[in-house]
Amino acid sequence: MRPSIRPDAVLVQAVIAGALSFAHLHDIAEAAGQHGWKAWAYPISVDLLLVAAWRRLRTLRATDGPVRSAWIWFAVALVASLGANVATAGLLDLHQVPAWLRILVAGWPALAFLGGTFLAHNPAPPAQPQTLAPAECDSHPEPAVDPEPVREAVAAPEPAPALPPAPAPVAPPLLAHARKVAAAHLTATGTPIDLDTLRARLGVPTPLAEAIAAQLT
Template sequence: MARTLRLDPILIQAVIAGSLSFAHLHDIADAAGQAGWKAWAYPISVDLLLVAAWRRMRTLRATDRPARAAWTWFVIALTASVGANVATAGLLDLHHVPATLRVLVAGWPALAFLGGTLLAHTPPTAVPAPATTEPLPATPADPASPVTLDRTPAAPAPAPAGAPELPPAPAAAPAVPAALVVHARKVADAHQAATGHRIDTGTLRTRLGVPPAVADAIAAQLT
């Protein structure tokens, strides 16, 4: 069965708007003295920083982490894009560009490189592992009398002859705080939304920064 090609009006509008913004950024860069291939590289740099900041904001918000830095770089890239579009609307003489605009255009590559580096290499915030408390030994009735603690484990009693050998009892699962389970569920939902697959125990343990036993206990509650 032949598939019919259907044009998406939203996609068409995005292509038109992106092309116009691209051309305006190129005209501003060319008027500011960045001729040749450099004038075409400026709109690519601005649009890539805008998209990278937006994707970073969505990833951070999906895991309930602060996105102030990503939002700052998004505003910077959006200001550069909107400013170029407004400047080409007859408000600026492209044949006599002020020195301030030349300085801003010349300094943009360093600013965009810094923003892209920070967005790409921001480490994820790991959730601290729950602290385990060990019960204190009982206080003796007489503080003056010395107390000697025998830490030698008691030997197990021998099994009677002919008795069947029992399998070892499974280790008790560690207690997991409810807040950590809620955060792990959000991380798992964000991973499935981004990759289309359920998160495995190893990836969950790396994202949460918890011991393997705690990660297994959390994974058992997420199923």
């Protein structure tokens, strides 16, 4: 499939303007006594110097270099092109060209050669090296180390269950009497004697009654 060719208005305008400017420069050069291939070489020389100065100007701007010399040669080429176009508008008699115009046309090759040499051999300043951020400079970062190592939690041993306190010593006669009271209560009621009844029958304090009840079971 062939790509479709669409005319670009800007490109067409540039071609037309370039052709007209080329023809005007050719007419001025031929009127000034430059015939044959010389008259065709003058427009090429002017346009090439204009383009070279503009490209050099853009390069110097991108690298923050001095642009004065590029501006000078751009202005020289622009004046030469614009002057030739204006001169062909009837301001000059191309059949009787003044001597100063002949001198300018004859001296143009040397001037254009000088300008092209300066533009070609004037090195642009080197671009400033980019400063890398600290994170970018360190291509092999060290692994992060935790200053405090993780300590495994050690479970504290569970305390041993407390043993029940040993029953208070009971005198054997009191213990024998308590057994009789408990037996009589069991015979009378059919149920074992409870702690409060035992304490009341024996007339002893609660801790002693608990100790006696523990030994009765």
